[in-house]
Amino acid sequence: MILGAGKGTRVRPVTYTVPKPMISLAGKPVLEFIVEHLVAQGFSQIVINTSYMADTIEGYFRDGSRFGADIAYSFEGKLVDGELQGEAIGSAGGMKKIQDFSGFFDDTFAVLCGDAVIDVDLRAALEFHHSRGAVATIILKEVEPDEVSSYGIVQLGDDGRILRFQEKPAPEEAVSRVANTGIYLFEPEVFSFIPSGVEYDIGSQLFPALVAAGAPLYGIALPFTWLDIGNVRSWWDATRSVVSGELAGFKLPGRELRPGVFCGLNCSIDFDAVEIAPPVLIGGSVSVGAGARIIGPAVIGPGSVIEPGADISGCIIDSYTRVGGVATLEDKIIFGNRCISPDGVSIRIADHDIGWILGDAREQGPPNPVNETLQELANELRDKNGSQVLL
């Protein structure tokens, strides 16, 4: 089961446009990475619970056959006056709903959060899980000492039995450095601990219930890549990591036209007239004008137009974005008609009437006198190599 029903509130404003599992890394939804990994590990029968923007997920994956999987969905919500309204019932509540509906979980099963790219060895985890006779096993990962306050931390006994949970402890109070990754293995017996028809959460309710009952709850710390999209900054960090080639086994899309610079088809770029420093991923049908500057790690979405003179560094830019010639974008995410900083500061571009800076590449923007003034100033800036403008 993949948990895909959450609203992704901590990744707003990105999740005003897409549900969190469909946020892309280098052009590929996080959920697609997860499905592919599960299939490669032998977990090809997958139910995804959906709620918020369910259509986006269900329309992309459909029956899963395109991905070598069998996929079905458990929608949590209702149709009211022709509109789908999500009604999430918690991670364990979602599991129970599926089990009550069809008894789908008739053997050992995995439950994963739909918001982190992973390459964990699930077979090794399964072996451990069975060897301990566990009813539930949490897959854990060691994190840096100064990162423990971002995670649910777990204390293990010598045999891997879980002794204690700590939610986001201060570093000096943490009982360990192994964090809950939101990847679980369960036996069907676990459902006797989950009530039907109520909101129920795995971490805050099911696990304490298992501990209280003395049920065999275990944890195993494994080394693996875990790119979690918990907030805007972690999405930005994860994208930079993927574009830099740090995700083992992931081949960046497009053709490598220059070392570390990958381009899709139908791009209009004179590499002798622009400055592009890797790693950069450019989608199909992109135009980059002479004198533009793109410094990686950067992603330029398909159909985008980077006008002559634009200055872009460390950015994720959505498809069909026009970046004007006097624009300077440094460490920004342009997505869903917003300019978002990794620390979460966000502006709606249309509200500020700066269409000559950022807009939709398919739109002919109206002329704006401020544009001409700034263009003059930008020309002077360029001639003086960035020194103060003399007017």
Next chain:
Amino acid sequence: MSVKVHHEAAITVITIAGRFDALMAKEFKNCIADLTDGQRTLIALDMAAVNFIDSSGLGSLVGALKGISKEKGEIRIAGLSPEVRTIFELTRLHRIFDIYENIETACASFG
């Protein structure tokens, strides 16, 4: 919406509050014109209470900079909110204007 002016020795402090849009831009332009006529061309602009700026606001700032500079004066800006700062960075105005954390440091910078 308001543009307030007070003088501290040779420096004029202009304080703007609210939305720096077309209406505010007009008031600001008039204010700059008055100051230029009165030979008061060392200006510290306090934008700590500005919660929004659009192209009209940007245009009036750039126009003010050009006009004041012709008179050998200076405009220094203080107190940008994170959102307004983003607009300045996108449009490269952060390279054109001297920007300070608060009005006190902006005024002190005139020496």
